[in-house]
Amino acid sequence: MDILYAVFCIITIAVLLLFILFSALVLRIFIGKSIRNLSYPPVVGTVFDQLFYFNRLYDYQTEMVKRHKTFRLLAPDQSEIYTTEPRNIEHILKTNFSNYSKGQYNQDILTDLFGQGIFIVDGEKWRQQRKLASFEFSMRVLRDFSCSVFRKNAAKLVGTIYEFSKNNQVFDIQALLMRCTLDSIFKVGFGVELNCLEGSNAEGNEFIKAFDDSNELVYWRYADPLWKLKRYLNIGGEATLIKNLKFIHNFVDKVIRTKRAQMVKEQHCNDKEDILSRFLVESKKDPGTMTDQYLRDIILNFMIAGKDTTANTLSWFIYVLCKNPLIQENVAQEVRRVIRSPQNEDSVDNFVESITDEALEEMHYLHATLTETLRLYPAVPVDGRCAETDDTLPDGFKLKKGDGVYYMAYAMGRMAYIWGDDAEEFKPERWLKNGTFQPESPFKFVAFNAGPRICLGKDFAYRQMKIVSAALVHFFSRKLQGKKKYHPIGGTVFNQLLNFHRLHDYMADLAGKYKTYRLIAPFRRTLQLRHSGDLFGDGIFAVDGHKWREQEKCQALSFLQGIFFMKSTFDSISEVAIGVELDSLGGSNEEGAKFSVATDDVSMTTLWRYVDVLWKLKRALNVGSEAKLKKSLQVVDEFAYKLIHSRTQQMNMPGNDSVMRMKKDDLLSRFLQLTDATPKYLRDITMNFIIAGKGGEEIKDATGCKEVADISEFSACLTEEALGKMHYLHAALTETLRIYPAVAVKSSNQRDGLTKTVASSTSPFKFTAFQVSRGWPSSLFGEGLCLSADEDILVYLLRFFTVKLSDERKAVKYRPMLTLAIDGGLIVRTFHRMDQKTA
Numbered sequence: 001m002d003i004l005y006a007v008f009c010i011i012t013i014a015v016l017l018l019f020i021l022f023s024a025l026v027l028r029i030f031i032g033k034s035i036r037n038l039s040y041p042p043v044v045g046t047v048f049d050q051l052f053y054f055n056r057l058y059d060y061q062t063e064m065v066k067r068h069k070t071f072r073l074l075a076p077d078q079s080e081i082y083t084t085e086p087r088n089i090e091h092i093l094k095t096n097f098s099n100y101s102k103g104q105y106n107q108d109i110l111t112d113l114f115g116q117g118i119f120i121v122d123g124e125k126w127r128q129q130r131k132l133a134s135f136e137f138s139m140r141v142l143r144d145f146s147c148s149v150f151r152k153n154a155a156k157l158v159g160t161i162y163e164f165s166k167n168n169q170v171f172d173i174q175a176l177l178m179r180c181t182l183d184s185i186f187k188v189g190f191g192v193e194l195n196c197l198e199g200s201n202a203e204g205n206e207f208i209k210a211f212d213d214s215n216e217l218v219y220w221r222y223a224d225p226l227w228k229l230k231r232y233l234n235i236g237g238e239a240t241l242i243k244n245l246k247f248i249h250n251f252v253d254k255v256i257r258t259k260r261a262q263m264v265k266e267q268h269c270n271d272k273e274d275i276l277s278r279f280l281v282e283s284k285k286d287p288g289t290m291t292d293q294y295l296r297d298i299i300l301n302f303m304i305a306g307k308d309t310t311a312n313t314l315s316w317f318i319y320v321l322c323k324n325p326l327i328q329e330n331v332a333q334e335v336r337r338v339i340r341s342p343q344n345e346d347s348v349d350n351f352v353e354s355i356t357d358e359a360l361e362e363m364h365y366l367h368a369t370l371t372e373t374l375r376l377y378p379a380v381p382v383d384g385r386c387a388e389t390d391d392t393l394p395d396g397f398k399l400k401k402g403d404g405v406y407y408m409a410y411a412m413g414r415m416a417y418i419w420g421d422d423a424e425e426f427k428p429e430r431w432l433k434n435g436t437f438q439p440e441s442p443f444k445f446v447a448f449n450a451g452p453r454i455c456l457g458k459d460f461a462y463r464q465m466k467i468v469s470a471a472l473v474h475f476f477s478r479k480l481q482g483k484k485k486y487h488p489i490g491g492t493v494f495n496q497l498l499n500f501h502r503l504h505d506y507m508a509d510l511a512g513k514y515k516t517y518r519l520i521a522p523f524r525r526t527l528q529l530r531h532s533g534d535l536f537g538d539g540i541f542a543v544d545g546h547k548w549r550e551q552e553k554c555q556a557l558s559f560l561q562g563i564f565f566m567k568s569t570f571d572s573i574s575e576v577a578i579g580v581e582l583d584s585l586g587g588s589n590e591e592g593a594k595f596s597v598a599t600d601d602v603s604m605t606t607l608w609r610y611v612d613v614l615w616k617l618k619r620a621l622n623v624g625s626e627a628k629l630k631k632s633l634q635v636v637d638e639f640a641y642k643l644i645h646s647r648t649q650q651m652n653m654p655g656n657d658s659v660m661r662m663k664k665d666d667l668l669s670r671f672l673q674l675t676d677a678t679p680k681y682l683r684d685i686t687m688n689f690i691i692a693g694k695g696g697e698e699i700k701d702a703t704g705c706k707e708v709a710d711i712s713e714f715s716a717c718l719t720e721e722a723l724g725k726m727h728y729l730h731a732a733l734t735e736t737l738r739i740y741p742a743v744a745v746k747s748s749n750q751r752d753g754l755t756k757t758v759a760s761s762t763s764p765f766k767f768t769a770f771q772v773s774r775g776w777p778s779s780l781f782g783e784g785l786c787l788s789a790d791e792d793i794l795v796y797l798l799r800f801f802t803v804k805l806s807d808e809r810k811a812v813k814y815r816p817m818l819t820l821a822i823d824g825g826l827i828v829r830t831f832h833r834m835d836q837k838t839a
């Protein structure tokens, strides 16, 4: 008792603490943000929404922007303003430049990797580095040196890819491009060969790994509120990051020391080609500021700026060319026309040597294709600044000091109001006028940023990308390898929770987008009936292997004998399963009515388990939906066990006629004969049958009424033969099942209505209302039996009545249960056909 009390106290305190923390967070997020004030951008959610959509973040932003050009997400401290309005971007990046900084928040996260480099510093520090770097980047010597490096590495890349194509192998071109650009930027930055592409330099390989991992780990900090604590404790990703950074810093420091020593030796050589050598010369003028650490930060910033950006853009470029073979051919033609390789056409070295500066200038179509790639797939999809004082944007919206302002290059590329109705199409031609490239306003095409902090390496990047892509397109044509490893992610299981009231429509919406999709869950889940064990026990729905085969055989056998034919009115499913008339319709059997309600409740609460991650805890504590489920299950079990007990006793009494009949007829009796099953096993078997029958039959009848209200075909003689001739009725019922499948989660949303007067059969893999291959419920009820049972009921109903919805305008909704039930029942009005005739 004491232990229980202690556990209870701990749980209560933990829940209370969580509640207090949660409330404090909610208050912090929502208070003082002028949420309803129309002068501020509209609020579309909190920053936590981005976590939910992390895998498709930029598309999520695009959807938001289609509703509001400028919107807000609330963060615990401030607001985050997102905009695609070019006027706002010009204001932030140019007109009111001094009011917008990189911000303390970004600096805290990035300093470990970027140090005091140009990317994250503001004010005087930035101005000094920018001035120096701009000067160096404009020097002819750096330009020529970088071009020769790009050519050499492009030739190496062609050689590596040639090996793959010779052996008809598939390969990851993005990984190769990453290595190629790192080799180039390292050589240009430090004058050192890293040889990552060839993989010959073990230290180089280690460096690239540490570098890539650090980038990723630093980015993760944006999503991990505990990163500072982890860094302090030196645990998890932060421990790995610290290790990686140590390796990177040691590596670069060694390069700087070697270079310094080399420069002392070669004092008279002024032809310093790489960036580090040029900065080292500069450092002599101001050794106090330009320490080794300062130089390390500068060079590392250039590497981070130049490596992934160009490699990623080139990868997207290859992707769009694979998708648009015509554009691929246009680019290849332009390259062939512009590059007049003097001697041997097939020599890679000759070819790359012919890609001169002049040739690059002539390649307008290639330039347009690369720019169009960046428009739709910008290497920096979202970028931002922090407001230093309160301000008003040109679109009229205000922002407060400390607010983040983000401009979304990815979303902007997809905005019809910026690029026209064909914004989402890949069209290099939009950049060309009479074959000549036409630049756009940098506040509209913001891939390289704009204003005083526009990308310093823009021309540098274009040169590298043009050399590499011209060589690749000239020597190879590419096809995408179609195999995808995983299905696309449609969302998280929490989306199911949010959409529980329209669960099946929500899933139909997703199915419209992706034929097959995944929902991410905190734990591994199977969509089968694992969570329904309490309800289905060891019955046919929940078991596999031997147990399933045994039950399947016995039930299928019964149907083959035709025992159950024409016995599947709603109540008679129970009669078929357990040989008892429930009369839930007539209401004469109170126990039967209770049992009927309990099975519905059990079905609904069991479905809830699929979306409720806490169901196990609730079951352990016996609270909420689980307490309800337990109660309903008790009703179901009591009923079932009582029955099994009395049936066993009856069966053991010899010479009773009715008992002999039962022995042949109902499922329970058959199982009592065929197996030496325990009462629990018998309960599970019969309950599965009843749940399937109840859910399936009742619901199809109900939805069937709505769908087939104007069927006129009728036969007075209700023989098996006559039913077989009712093709229209059969088709109408089948169509009802197609749109309202009794087991909704297995439905396929393809259209397949009545095409001939004689209902034609459709592939069961397309029309899956009656599952296929593994026999439930097709062999459990038998598809034929199931339909003819409905037809039987409907024939009687429609012979004597016409049916109308009581309120034609009211939309019929479903109730989320394991089967697709109509919420609140189906309220109809019936008219006797005789009355109508007389009238």
Ligand code: HEM
Pocket (backbone or CB within 6 Å): 118, 119, 130, 133, 301, 302, 303, 305, 306, 307, 309, 310, 313, 374, 378, 379, 380, 383, 384, 446, 447, 448, 449, 452, 453, 454, 455, 456, 457, 458, 460, 461
């Ligand atoms: C496709 C290739 C590239 C793209 C799309 C790109 C894009 C950008 C963007 C968006 C920024 C602004 C970042 C910010 O201030 O928030 C930037 C800055 C910068 N980029 Fe690039 N970049 C590319 C290649 C390069 C290369 C190859 C280099 C140099 C080797 C480079 C050097 C820089 C530098 C130094 C800055 C900082 C400018 C400053 O803050 O004043 N970039 N780039």
